[in-house]
Amino acid sequence: MLRESRATVTRLSISGITKLRMTSVAPLKRGAAQQSVRSMAEGKYMTFEKARGRYVFQIRVPLDLKMAFHGKTTVRVSLGKVVEAEAIERAAALATSWQAKFAKARGKLLVPRTAAGAEVTCELDSDVAQRAVATHRALRVAPLQGELTRLRGKDDTAWSEALCVAQADLDAARRRLARGQHNDAVTALGELKSAYALKFRHTEDSLVDFAERWNADAAILAEEWLMVLHGRQSLDRLVVPSDAKLPLTRFFGTCAQTLAVSWRDRLASVGKTTRLKTFEKYQRIADDLHTVVGERPVEVLRAGHVAELTAVWRSRGNCTTTITDKLRILASLLRPVSEAAADVCRHAVPRTHLGRVRRRPFSAEQLATLRSIYASSDTACSDDLHLVDLMTLTGARLGELLQLHTEQLTRTDHGWVVAFRERGQARLKTSTSERDLPISTRSMADLDGWLTARKAAGGQLFADSAPDRYGHYGAAESKRLNRTLREHFADRRLVLQSIRNTVGQTLRRANVDPRIRRRYLGHADIDVHDKYYDPAELLGATDLMAATPILGELVTRIRGTSPFPGAQA
Structure with missing residues (x-):
């Protein structure tokens, strides 16, 4: 173990409850210190390619923003065969520009897409609990990327200290899981509510289920972070897929209200025009679906949602034939987005003959x-x-x-x-x-x-x-x-x-x-x-x-x- 006189360790728990920060006060070796100062102060985000004799700007895309930048993990830009001072200046300008892009992308990700003061209500069932754990993991993974970038400019002492903290976090997570502690999990649920304007409806049993899932994931994440520090796996392994997060359109999927517009745009892309009356009819159907599913992506449409939608139409006086026609239209709007969602609508269509009333001629x-x-x-x-x-x-x-x-x-x-x-x-x-x-x-x-x-x-x-x-x-x-x-x-x-x-x-x-x-x-x-x-x-x-x-x-x-x-x- 390191002596406290050599380093001051500020606790970083990857459970997300405490922010990670380590400030080393240990003396550095002469060569390592020069390399670190040059990398962090003069040439941050800049490397020199000996084979081509050029400077290259390089910055890592935050893991939680990976999907916003088409899956890229790293941005590389050639600075050309210029003198070192000019390369440093260009790298600094590019770093400022890309940091602004990351901040803008993160702002779009976190801004709730709800009416002013409104909250999205989620039933904390098994599926939502698993998605809530995955969403909170994304919040916990984001600071780890910055910490890894910081450590890559430090000497072996800083790495040893980080390993000690990571091991302590893993031990604490395993104790929470073994003892079935709920406090940290409840705090995590509160962080989700605050960050995304969510309201979770839950019973005592569903809260216990969430706590078990969260404690287990915290232990897994702590173990994986330790493996990253040991160099046994890449940090990319910790990234949470968008479709594993909470079923909200701010994370993944298609908003129901956009279905009619997407249909019109698809026709326009092949040179076809749409009648205004038809478009407004389709838009009303899409809006009705949105009143039922809210911020849920249409990709996770369930039979219960369709049943609730048909009940809305029936309350307005729509007959069975009209409801059947609307379900078929909705299935056609959903098919390019999700074949599974379209099948849910098709299965709700009655398989028996409806006895449609047809016009008869006059004598x-x-x-x-x-x-x-x-x-x-x-x-x-x-x-x-x-x-x-x-x-x-x-x-x-x-x-x-x-x-x-x-x-x-x-x-x-x-x-x-x-x-x-x-x-x-x-x-x-x-x-x-x-x-x-x-x-x-x-x-x-x-x-x-x-x-x-x-x-x-x-x-x-x-x-x-x-x-x-x-x-x-x-x-x-x-x-x-x-x-x-x-x-x-x-x-x-x-x-x-x-x-x-x-x-x-x-x-x-x-x-x-x-x-x-x-x-x-x-x-x-x-x-x-x-x-x-x-x-x-x-x-x-x-x-x-x-x-x-x-x-x-x-x-x-x-x-x-x-x-x-x-x-x-």
Whole structure:
């Protein structure tokens, strides 16, 4: 043992309770003293490579910041073949710069990502206890790197003193473990709470379990530090992996709130754009997940979290079908981040058929009743009857018609050709929705006159229609017209958009070619030949003329049919 008169030892316990510092007052040998003074005072962080005849700046990356610097353990920068004084000056400037970078990185690591004054609550179960021990180990390992750097500039006496302290720490840690002492472990838990704004909920048993784990890890860490001082292993062996720490996004993983943004950025990276309405829908789902998991990374998502999330959606009145759709969307957002988390969402999706309610077509009598309803409704406007007629003649979606410009109408010998195109801010549902549809208005003088007048006036075909904040047309009109429809039709499968189903059924019953039916409704090709060798985009108004007289006859029959109570379902 060293005599107290030769050295003053300030206790450094790697348990993290006491800060490590050793100040040697022993006399140094002449050569060692000169080498130490030169290294620490004049050429700190600087070495000379004899083989290349140059000075090199070298600084060790703190272990707790290793992941922030792409896994680097050491930074090396060539100072060039310069004189020693200039090399020392450059090394000092680089050291100041890198120390500032380390401080900035550590500041980002330790700043809690919570609302002002808020604490993150963690249940101190077995998994969290193990992660808390690992997180506190990272706090204890950080000072050891500085101590090792300091010792490398000292003589054998300083190393002997450090070995004595390390051995004493190991003996103390083993005694704590053997006796089951809790005081130091409780103090460590308090340090975690203070450093990361955490609140641990625990029982007496869970606290005992944490203390056992912490005491065992403290003994292991003390033994490993002693092996580092003996030169039997590298200090890098003591580094704690980020994903072994507490399940908080400040340490590792992905925050739930960033899922939608990441999805949008992935699409943008390959040149695809996202609709604002879709993005906001996905962002709301991600925000709902964040309310459940908080600062937990999505990589550690559990079935209990998904169950809690579905309970939130159910409390808002979401039906089973809606919840299922949201879970599938959430799984698609999670899959690029964590396949395991995506599987948790997929397993929560019901495996049985949900019996999704589908629209059903109107009969001719029901359509006649619908027309009569809009004709006599106080809330209907003068263009509503023309809108119903055009939906029946074209099978178009409500929004497609309401965003039409008169420039998209062309007069022909048989009636009109309506060109559905994206124009300005007007958008179609899919690329295959672009099409030219011929319609016949010979037996509909009022509709033909209305189209002629609007064409002459120019501008929007339905002048009173306006887009919502997403640029979509038809939201307000759909609510207004369906509200009136619901007062007379009890079957909720009948909505205004059911006119498209009516058109498809009518064309099928008239034996119209299936491809023409799909093209009329703006649907995509379904087989390889049509998709690659004769795509639907090549079908023009002339190819679709077979459907025109059939739909014209349907509208004529509806307009001439008197509504009767039996038509209402």
